[in-house]
Structures are given as structure tokens and as C-alpha cells.
Amino acid sequence: MSFNIDERYSKMNQGEVLLAYKGSITAELITNVLGVVESKLDHVIDKSITKKKIYNILVESLQNLYHHVDDLPYMVNESMDIHFGIFVISKMDESYVIRTGNFIRNDKIKKLTERLDKIKSLTRDELKELYKFVLNNQKFSDKGGGGLGLIDIARRTGGGVDYEFDNYDNDYSFFSFTITIDN
Template sequence: MIHLQQLKRSLEEYRVLICFSGQFSQGIVEQLCDSIKGHLSEGPGTKQNPMRVISIFVEQAQNIINYNQVKKNHKYYDQFLESSIVTIGKNGENFFVTSGNIIDNNDLQPLLKKIDYLNSLEPGDLKTLYKEVMKNGGFEELERSAGLGLIHMARKSKSPIEYESYPINEELSYFQINVNS
């Protein structure tokens, strides 16, 4: 049996306010957005608009949903679906949104390169890149850039996007991303 008090202590230690683990869907994302908005609006010392945190949460959840859609014929599809988690917490006066999911190792290095590229850009360059991606194909990716969701998160983040990956086996890794707002 899971020791819930120990889990609660771990969540408190990391200052996690909201955590969801499991299969993401549009309906779940919408329900979580409502819950997040209420929770962050009512929290003590909340000085910032919860919409910034919500927009980062939506981008992270949407990236997981989209990735799972693309991989629906993958032999590890069920593991992809069940591996998703997102947390929202508070770090001092700022919030963080951290999510994670299993990804195919063939997708890992291109993703890390995109994030590193975005982290190397100044805010004005991110804005220009965002407009360029919007102009040249909407949600399609440019060869030298990342998708709109990653660009949006980089623009909203108060610091470089953080990430980690952990190998699971020869074909899969667990990838997590953290955005501070």
C-alpha cells in the first residue's frame, strides 16, 4: 500500500501545490485549468496573474497530448500514455510548472537541441522567432527552431527552460521539463 503521508511530505518539501499523473486529455486539461485558476487566485501572497502559470501548464500538457497522438502506433504507446505527470508549485514568489513523460530515444536529442537553442536566445529574438514560426506555417516547426509551444514557454519563463532525461531502456527515456514563471 502507498504511504500517503510520505507522499504528502514529499510534495510539501518540493512546494508542489497541484499534481496530476496519468492520461492527459483535452477534458482533463480544461478541468485542471479551472482548478488551477481557482487555487492560484485564492492562495496567500499570490501577486501574479494565474493566467501565466496556466498558459505554461496548457503548453506542457498539450505537448504531451500531441506527442502521444503522434506515437499512437508505437509499440510502447500504453507506457507513453500512463507516464505523464505535471506539477505546479511555488518557489519563493514565483511559480514553476514541471511535467514529464516517456519519449522515444530517437526524439530525445532533437528535443534537447531545440530547448538549448531557445535558451540561447534573448527575449527579443524569441519574440521574432515566434512571429516567424506563426507566419511561416502556424504550428508547423521550422527546421532550425522549435514548435510554438516551446517558444511560448521560453517567452513566458523567468529563467532558461530546465530539463532532464533518464534512460529507461535502449529505446526509451523519461523526459522532464521545468519552466519558472
């Protein structure tokens, strides 16, 4: 098999790691992580605005992860935790980097790629207009905000997002998402 989850995980553990997690993504976990990271940020960052920005993006990216993890069928991998995902928060040079990873059904890749490439190509003002359009026009489900999370992250980071897909098998790939927050 070409894709190895542990290799991917160690690749994501770059820089000065503040927190790294690999396993089930649950609502309780996210609540706990947010609490831990918030107090940790209080210790390492003085500027309240930077802290706020990181925290905001972290909330958005972890909740995105929580809502969009696809479970591998038990038949394919019986050792994997249910609702499996990865996230790593680290400091690299003067930037903070949030990395998330999750399995995704291959039939969703095209749409997500188009959405991400579009968001990456937009200017600050265009992102603002898109955000307002989606906010005011798209119907939200209990699950999410019609892609508003990704737009919000791109807005707050000035387009500092990147992604990668690793093919896992015929039905699934692993989606790695990287957010860079300049300090």
C-alpha cells in the first residue's frame, strides 16, 4: 500500500509542536482541545489579537474536521478508530500552522478541489463578497455552513491555505489541509 497513515502523521508533525492528535474526532475531544490550546496560547503569545485569530481558526478547522470526516468501512481497516482524524498545531519560524487530516470519499474530491482552488484564487475583497453571499443566500444544514468555514479561514489568513490528497484505495483518499497563520 502506498499511503501510510503513520508516515503522514509524522510528516505533519513539523516545527515546534504545541499539540498533536491522531484518533477519533468527537465533540467532547474538540471541547477539551480548545480548552487546552487556549490556556497554552495564553502562555506562549502576548498579543491578544494573534491569540484570538489562532483560536478562531482552530475552532473552525476542528469543527470542519468533525463534520466532514468520512469513515473507512470496517472491512477495509478494522484497526482504525471510528471517525478517525488527525490534527497538529505547531509553530514554524514566525508563523503558526494548523494541519488537519481525514479520509474522504473519492467521489467528493472533485467538488472539494474546485471549492478550495476557487477560494485560494480570490482576493481579500472577493473573499469578503463570497462570504457575505454564502451567509445570506445559502441554506445551512445542522452539519455545516455551506462551505462558509473554509471561506472564513481563507479570509482570516489572507489565503494561507493549502491541501493535498493521498489516494488510499478505490473508494477513499486522505485529505491533508494546512493553514498558515502569520504572526
